[in-house]
Amino acid sequence: MKHFNRRKFCKLLGFSAVQLSVAGLLSSCSKGTSARVVIVGGGFGGATCAKYLLRFDSSLQITLVEPSEKYMTCPFSNMVITGVQAPDSISHGYSAQQQRGVEVIHAKVQAVDATVKMVALDNGEVIHYDKLVLSPGIDFKWDAVEGMSARDAELIPHAWRAGRQTSILRDQLKSMDDGGVVVVAPPENPYRCPPGPYERVSLIAHYLRQHKPKTKILVLDAKDSFSKQALFQQGWDELYPGMVEWVSGSKGGRIDEVDVTTRTLHTESGDKHKADVINLIPPQKAGEVAITSGFSNEDGWCPVDQRTFESEIHKDVYIIGDACIAGKMPKSGFAANSQGKVCAAAIVSSLWGEDMPEPSYVNTCYSLLSPEYGISVAAVYRYDENRGIYKTGGGVSPVDADASYRLQEARYARGWYDSITMDAFG
Amino acid sequence: MAAEVTRGGMLSNSCAACHGTDGKSPGAIPSINGKSAEYISQAMHDFRDGKRSATVMGRHASGYSDEDIELIADYFSSRP
Numbered sequence: 419m420k421h422f423n424r425r426k427f428c429k430l431l432g433f434s435a436v437q438l439s440v441a442g443l444l445s446s447c448s449k450g451t452s453a454r455v456v457i458v459g460g461g462f463g464g465a466t467c468a469k470y471l472l473r474f475d476s477s478l479q480i481t482l483v484e485p486s487e488k489y490m491t492c493p494f495s496n497m498v499i500t501g502v503q504a505p506d507s508i509s510h511g512y513s514a515q516q517q518r519g520v521e522v523i524h525a526k527v528q529a530v531d532a533t534v535k536m537v538a539l540d541n542g543e544v545i546h547y548d549k550l551v552l553s554p555g556i557d558f559k560w561d562a563v564e565g566m567s568a569r570d571a572e573l574i575p576h577a578w579r580a581g582r583q584t585s586i587l588r589d590q591l592k593s594m595d596d597g598g599v600v601v602v603a604p605p606e607n608p609y610r611c612p613p614g615p616y617e618r619v620s621l622i623a624h625y626l627r628q629h630k631p632k633t634k635i636l637v638l639d640a641k642d643s644f645s646k647q648a649l650f651q652q653g654w655d656e657l658y659p660g661m662v663e664w665v666s667g668s669k670g671g672r673i674d675e676v677d678v679t680t681r682t683l684h685t686e687s688g689d690k691h692k693a694d695v696i697n698l699i700p701p702q703k704a705g706e707v708a709i710t711s712g713f714s715n716e717d718g719w720c721p722v723d724q725r726t727f728e729s730e731i732h733k734d735v736y737i738i739g740d741a742c743i744a745g746k747m748p749k750s751g752f753a754a755n756s757q758g759k760v761c762a763a764a765i766v767s768s769l770w771g772e773d774m775p776e777p778s779y780v781n782t783c784y785s786l787l788s789p790e791y792g793i794s795v796a797a798v799y800r801y802d803e804n805r806g807i808y809k810t811g812g813g814v815s816p817v818d819a820d821a822s823y824r825l826q827e828a829r830y831a832r833g834w835y836d837s838i839t840m841d842a843f844g
Numbered sequence: 845m846a847a848e849v850t851r852g853g854m855l856s857n858s859c860a861a862c863h864g865t866d867g868k869s870p871g872a873i874p875s876i877n878g879k880s881a882e883y884i885s886q887a888m889h890d891f892r893d894g895k896r897s898a899t900v901m902g903r904h905a906s907g908y909s910d911e912d913i914e915l916i917a918d919y920f921s922s923r924p
């Protein structure tokens with residue numbers, strides 16, 4: 419008997435207990451490994467991981483630490499910015515997690531000490547873990563933006579973390595006069611949601627065309643190309659002719675300095691652009707707590723074993739979502755959800771003393787060019803020791819599709835939102 | 845329902861972000877739980893071979909082998 423690990427032992431015992439109807443045996447069996455897993459961050463990665471951990475092993479003690487009582491998603495926040503949807507329609511609480519048995523603590527993790535396996539919260543609590551999962555999302559490299567600091571985001575919003583920033587950008591667009599200029603300034607790779615800035619440009623154009631049709635959108639890009647570029651540019655020409663101008667990084671798109679008080683951008687090429695609304699999306703790094711706890715590399719992202727998401731720097735610490743380096747996967751909510759499940763399987767396998775089956779990962783980024791016009795990029799991934807996470811299939815929406823196809827994809831984008839938010843928060 | 849840490853489970857969890865947890869969709873994307881293994885397997889092969897028109901499924905199905913598809917079909921057919 420002692421050769422069985424605990425789970426196999428439970429399975430065996432559970433089976434005979436059911437046959438003998440010995441309820442007492444069953445309940446003591448459901449203790450399983452009863453290891454404590456602490457999850458930092460209740461976004462797409464953390465919430466999914468909590469749910470799947472308990473689905474895989476109901477005996478685990480899961481603690482989810484997340485400051486907000488309501489998580490507002492970035493997906494579909496561009497629909498809130500342009501006034502089509504209300505903020506409530508993209509906000510999710512944690513009651514389903516609590517009902518499932520996840521202990522949810524609304525606090526911020528201040529520090530992790532991986533050598534003693536302790537997490538310190540800003541409410542003074544200190545928690546011990548057997549396994550730690552970090553899914554803290556992103557922070558901004560403000561020192562890379564000349565002339566601007568985090569505080570100035572009240573005037574020049576990034577809206578790249580949903581919440582108050584989303585409302586600031588929405589209100590600025592609402593109160594600007596017709597005939598002005600809106601600048602959207604996407605960062606260099608890698609950053610959260612590669613097609614996100616261009617979906618935002620599209621939906622701002624959708625709003626302006628209805629309410630302020632003489633206004634122009636100038637996209638000052640740090641890059642020379644972007645995700646689903648052909649599809650976006652085709653859509654802009656079709657839906658919003660003459661409204662959107664995209665400037666590539668090497669042709670004057672890269673910004674050198676921001677003058678916050680006059681809302682003026684100075685480019686590397688020596689040009690000056692004064693705008694009515696500026697949406698500057700700063701370069702990014704892993705969420706602060708991952709960096710201050712020592713889990714990141716010199717670029718500000720966290721290297722992990724891409725098969726399990728265990729940190730390359732500390733044992734028993736797992737990092738998922740935007741904060742980690744996940745091979746060919748982009749930084750998306752979909753990817754964070756996929757990683758959360760693989761990581762949950764890796765953690766229970768490790769606790770049970772078993773080998774994890776070969777993982778499979780997936781991503782799809784839907785983007786809306788208008789509420790009735792959707793496009794997507796999809797990919798399926800596997801892991802290989804030499805290559806890390808690599809792509810085995812996928813592709814982008816066809817360029818020659820008709821309006822009914824685009825409408826269908828817009829509907830499925832909403833269907834995806836309903837499914838993934840249920841999969842993570844429901 | 846408890847989820848399995850099996851190869852079939854790992855593959856099938858990938859579908860949940862669009863088709864819902866365990867294949868039970870709350871929205872516009874069709875549910876795939878409780879369908880027969882034959883139905884799911886046939887659909888996946890048809891999507892992959894371009895025999896069945898789709899927006900995104902042809903692109904997804906291209907990432908899975910015949911063996912993967914059988915495991916996935918078994919998994920969802922066993923989800924109530």
Ligand SMILES: Cc1cc2nc3c(=O)[nH]c(=O)nc-3n(C[C@H](O)[C@H](O)[C@H](O)COP(=O)(O)OP(=O)(O)OC[C@H]3O[C@@H](n4cnc5c(N)ncnc54)[C@H](O)[C@@H]3O)c2cc1C
Binds near residue numbers: 459
């Ligand atoms: C405009 C926009 C549109 C997008 N659209 C899409 C889309 O259509 N599809 C898609 O797949 N992705 C989309 N994304 C990307 C997606 O939002 C992110 O990739 C996703 O949120 C990453 O999940 P995560 O778990 O890594 O981080 P997050 O979801 O950001 O979650 C991190 C959580 O950690 C918490 N946290 C941080 N630090 C601490 C701490 N010290 N202690 C405790 N908690 C902490 C935060 O409060 C937060 O709730 C979009 C992004 C943007 C900006």
